[in-house]
Amino acid sequence: MFKNLKKFEVNRLEILGLKGNYDKKLMPKLSNKDIKKLYEAMILTRIFDRKALNLQRQGRLGTYASMDGQEASIIGSAYALKKEDWLFPSFRENGALILRGQPMNELFMYWGGDERGMNIPKNVNNFPISIPVGTQILHAVGVAMAAKIKKHKICSLVYFGDGATSEGDFHEGLNMAGVYKAPVVFICQNNQWAISVPREKQTASETLAQKAIAYGFNGIQVDGNDILAVYKATKDALDNARKGKGPTLIECHTYRINDHTTSDDAKKYRDVKEVEEWKKKDPIVKLWNFMKKKKLWTRKYETKLIAKLTKNVEDAVKKAESMPKPKVDDMFKFVYKNMTERQKKELSEING
Numbered sequence: 475m476f477k478n479l480k481k482f483e484v485n486r487l488e489i490l491g492l493k494g495n496y497d498k499k500l501m502p503k504l505s506n507k508d509i510k511k512l513y514e515a516m517i518l519t520r521i522f523d524r525k526a527l528n529l530q531r532q533g534r535l536g537t538y539a540s541m542d543g544q545e546a547s548i549i550g551s552a553y554a555l556k557k558e559d560w561l562f563p564s565f566r567e568n569g570a571l572i573l574r575g576q577p578m579n580e581l582f583m584y585w586g587g588d589e590r591g592m593n594i595p596k597n598v599n600n601f602p603i604s605i606p607v608g609t610q611i612l613h614a615v616g617v618a619m620a621a622k623i624k625k626h627k628i629c630s631l632v633y634f635g636d637g638a639t640s641e642g643d644f645h646e647g648l649n650m651a652g653v654y655k656a657p658v659v660f661i662c663q664n665n666q667w668a669i670s671v672p673r674e675k676q677t678a679s680e681t682l683a684q685k686a687i688a689y690g691f692n693g694i695q696v697d698g699n700d701i702l703a704v705y706k707a708t709k710d711a712l713d714n715a716r717k718g719k720g721p722t723l724i725e726c727h728t729y730r731i732n733d734h735t736t737s738d739d740a741k742k743y744r745d746v747k748e749v750e751e752w753k754k755k756d757p758i759v760k761l762w763n764f765m766k767k768k769k770l771w772t773r774k775y776e777t778k779l780i781a782k783l784t785k786n787v788e789d790a791v792k793k794a795e796s797m798p799k800p801k802v803d804d805m806f807k808f809v810y811k812n813m814t815e816r817q818k819k820e821l822s823e824i825n826g
Contacts, residue, residue, distance in 0.1 A: 484684045486695045486727075489702040492755065494763030502706040506770055512553060512701055513765060516545040516758050518783045519569030522578060525787050526568075526585060530736045534795070535585045539565045543699075543731035544663055546757030548633075549573060550704030551661050551724070554712055555631055560599045562614040562632040564607075566663065570633070574600050578790035583797065589804050590797075602808070608634055608641035611660070615647045618658035618721075629657040629715045631708070637668025639682055648723065652689035657715035659708060660686075660723040663698065665730035670743040686723035698728030699757040702764075729755070 489500045504512075523542055529535040541548060544566065552570035555561060561574055568581050575598040584591025584603065592602040604610035614632035621628045638644050639662065651658050662682050666673045679685060686693030694711075696703045704726055711722035729752035733740045740749075765771040802824055806817045813821070 482684070482687050484681050484687075484693055484695060486697070487703045487707050488697040488700055489706065490697075490700040490760050490764055492760060492763070494760070494765075494767040496702065496764060500703075500706065502702060502709060504702070504705070506768070508553075509761075509765060509768070509770060512549060512705070513758075513761050513771075514779060514783070515549045515553070515569065515573050516701065516761065517779060518572065518786070519545045519549060520758065521780075521783050521787050522568060522572065522581075525791065526582070527732070527736065529582070529791065530585075535582070536587050537735050537737050538585050539735045540730075540732035541566055541569055543752065543757070544665060544726075544728050545569060546701035546704055546761070547661070547663050547698040547726035547728050550701040551631065551633075551659075551708040551726070554705050554708035556628070556712075558599065558628045559712070560601065560614070560617050560628065560630040562601045562610040562617075562630060563603050564610060564633050564635060564638070565603055565605050566635070567603075567633050571600055571603075574598060576600055578787060579793040579797075582791055582794035586794065588794075588797070588800050589808050590800055591794075592808050608638040608643035608647075610634070611638070611643050611647035612650075614658050614660075615651045615656055618651065618656035618715075619654050622654070622657060627716055629659060629712050631659045631661060631712070633661045633663060635668060636662060636664040636666070636673060636676055636682060637671065638662070639685060640668070640676055648686065648689040648721075651721040652686075652691050655691075655718065655720035657718075658721045659711045659715060660721065661708070662723065662725045663728060664725050665698075665728050667730055667734065667740070667744065669734045669738060670740075681725060683723055683725035686721075691720045691722060693723040693725065695725040695727055698726030699755045699760060701757060701761055728757075 490496050519541055523540055526538050530538045548567050548569045552573045572578055580591040594600050611632050614630040618630040664682050668676055681695050683693035683695040694707055696707045707724050806813055806821050
């Protein structure tokens with residue numbers, strides 16, 4: 475009865491080793507300049523992240539979701555996008571938004587509770603941060619389907635965590651994408667914990683990537699701490715989408731080093747030894763070792779880089795905190811292109 479079913483399998487992609495060794499056969503086409511840009515974007519992401527955590531502890535930001543340990547998954551995938559493509563973030567992709575032209579001061583404003591921080595600049599194809607788990611998946615699929623109908627050679631890329639694969643939005647989005655061969659790439663940042671729920675209690679599937687099979691398209695698992703593997707998998711997936719071959723689900727196997735958010739205490743449910751083991755796989759250190767082998771790194775380069783990026787982040791904080799206080803109207807202005815009748819009514823009630 476089942477003899478004609480094709481064999482299903484999910485591959486795992488790894489290129490970089492811990493000590494900077496790499497698989498030359500799998501190496502993507504990246505110049506030395508590209509390698510440095512990837513490294514610099516990861517460093518900026520971590521500096522931004524640590525500053526945001528400090529600001530939150532000082533009461534200068536609201537609840538914040540750290541990116542520490544996931545820089546390769548975030549930057550490697552976003553770097554593969556073209557400017558005209560669309561990016562749909564969850565709440566842990568500040569680095570991708572910055573790489574794509576989102577001003578850092580606006581991101582600090584957003585995490586400080588200022589809705590003006592999600593006023594996306596013109597000609598920057600980023601969607602706003604999505605706090606609800608998984609809802610952005612449907613938006614990404616919708617944009618991809620529209621692009622296909624209009625014959626626009628663009629793709630959408632959407633981020634979500636392993637916890638989102640338990641949401642209905644995930645399955646509905648993947649089903650629609652598979653049926654209509656939508657040019658969308660799904661990036662699942664499997665950081666092993668959906669708040670306090672471990673990966674093994676999320677699903678009985680051996681991988682999260684294999685969930686794509688049920689919807690008729692390819693899934694691949696990559697070492698999410700290997701920026702070269704993440705970039706290559708994403709670039710290949712985007713190229714296939716542009717050729718009309720449909721979507722791809724990429725599972726970035728990584729780890730959330732910090733608490734789920736600043737309102738969480740991971741020590742209550744995670745073994746500290748587990749965290750320490752994952753710290754040894756730091757994605758920035760992996761690329762740093764690679765760059766040293768390739769003679770792309772010097773101490774002088776690093777010192778100048780850290781000083782420059784730290785100043786950029788500090789300047790962004792100053793700019794964010796020097797902004798005049800937002801108006802009540804701002805809560806309604808950045809949800810839709812035009813305010814709905816319901817919003818207009820709510821605003822009029824607030825203003826009396």
